[in-house]
Amino acid sequence: MIQPTLIKKQRLILYALLALIIITIVTGMGMGYASLSYDRLIPTLLGQGTFKEEFVLFSVRLPRIIITLLAGMALSLSGAILQGVTRNDLADPGMIGINAGAGVAITVFYLFFPISGGVFGFVLPLVAFAGALITACVIYLFSYHKPEGLQPTRLVLIGVGCSTALSGLMIVLISSAERIKVDFIAKWLAGSIWGADWPFILAILPWLAILIPFTLYKANRLNILGLNEAVAIGVGVSIEKERIQLLLAAVALAASAVSATGSIAFIGLMAPHMAKALVGPRNQLSIPVAVLLGGWLLLFADTIGRHMVEPEGIPAGIMVALIGAPYFIYLLLKK
Template sequence: MMTLFEKNEAYKKRLHTRNILIVTVCALFLVVSFFVSMSTGYSKLSPIDTLYTILGYGTEKQELVLFQFRLPRIVISILVGMGLSLSGCIIQGVSRNPLADPGLLGINAGSGLLVILCVIFFGRDTFLSIFTLPLFSLIGASAAAVIVYVLAYKKREGLAPIRLILTGIAVQAGISAFTMVLVVGLDEKQYNSVASWQAGQFLGANWKFAGALFPWLCLLIPYVMLKARSLDVLSLGDEVAFSLGASVEKERRILLAVSVALAACCVAVGGNIGFVGLVAPHLARRLVGPRHRILLPVCALVGAVVVTVADTIGRTVIQPSSIPTGVMTAIIGAPYFIYLLVRSK
């Protein structure tokens, strides 16, 4: 007869095996969506043609389509999906609010305002603007996050989840209104660029944009993974976290800063893509539970799959035109958000 300790160890072993299986399945889904996205588009390529081209046996036209048009866009989709989903997961863990999302808290709006200013002064496709976009976006997102945090925080009550959401919506509305005023005064070229960015459109995505985003995520994502235990402690509540020896406010501010940075660099390159930071953490939590050590990598994989699939559908469903990726993620995410609102009463 098994002792309680042996049963506990057996359960942990089964749980560990199940989590590894889920991570593997999510990774396989990402690989499949990657190859499907590479093979679909206005210029048809079969999976065999795609594989041959990747191995260096494709025609000149196939190499041009694959490596200069599709691959940069797919890479950006994966990176943006990972960044936004992790940003949302951090915000939900820190605020203990399952409805928290970078878009709902005004971070995307603040980021967008500074990106538009960057487009106005430097253009969008110049070398200077491409590599300063994430920096401008970070400044705007940080300013919006600080305003929301200061207005939502009360010394006695801390960071109340409902007040955080309401404050974020109010700040987002104010920044969006000011952004609309700026957009009205743009010329046609600037307006088209800003409009495509606001819709979450990846048109014009190239290796320069992917190169501008990649270093940020290479620094931020490993740091987020190292903070999994801090997120677990903070999600228990301020009193419990404090009793466990955690520096609650310090850790919260650091994690919020990382979340803002993730969202800002992704929004700068990918455009105003909403609901990914809300949907991906929820789907991941349903698969592996609330422990952030396994939740964060699964969340990143789910977010990458969601954005890649949304982008693939958007650019193939009404060929030769395309639906912006941000619109497709909204079509996927809005019903799920309504379901969460109804479920949480």
């Protein structure tokens, strides 16, 4: 049974994170190369702005803000699932090769299978999911040892190796491509939030709408899987079945996010850890906090990065890496 004081603490943290998200959204809507004053935000949102104001808000800034928020939520939830399933605090979709697998699939699709722009945003998450799923299956097979089960340390090492190999393959693929296509892949690799348009929001939203409730429903199973296999078997949990279901959810979340934002690491590593530090290790409490925290972290990184260097700014993936790399080193030293 969860203590009432912990539940109360979690709710206060959730309210605080929602407030931070709203403040960051409002700040991001008013900042940018094209001027849109804060006193014009509400009239423009209500349809009373000029053509320029409505274009800047609804076609440029708002889609980017929403897709960044949703992607951060998806990556943080994916990281929370992976850390629970693998019993490894360093598991992250970017670090263990899932993002790289999605990236190779996107690269091959973009270079060799041209498709009309109208359905591009809807097809790309499926392509990314296929690439990420194949990579996850390979990593899982090489990390699994029948007498002992899944080896968490081996999983991270194999994942890092796969990520490096796939990154090299991606460079080989784009080395002979056209300049405009190389520019697109380079932006994807830097995590530049390139899919800042409404079709990409509609493509990623169903994954979150389905998989957030699914993960919360599986939260107690995730708690048990995070202990050890003997305990899980003792309480009647079908380990492999639960692992496969949760891994599929993690892969789908990561793939849908990186298909629109590009290769972004460390969000899935940092947000679950911070959430557990705030409300404890129970997934029923930490997952909602991690989801909001991951969304805010990526949104904050993108908002700051966009305005550090005019007019292009610094990609969100680089901003997150600047924060995440020291945090990763801290975790390595701690664990």
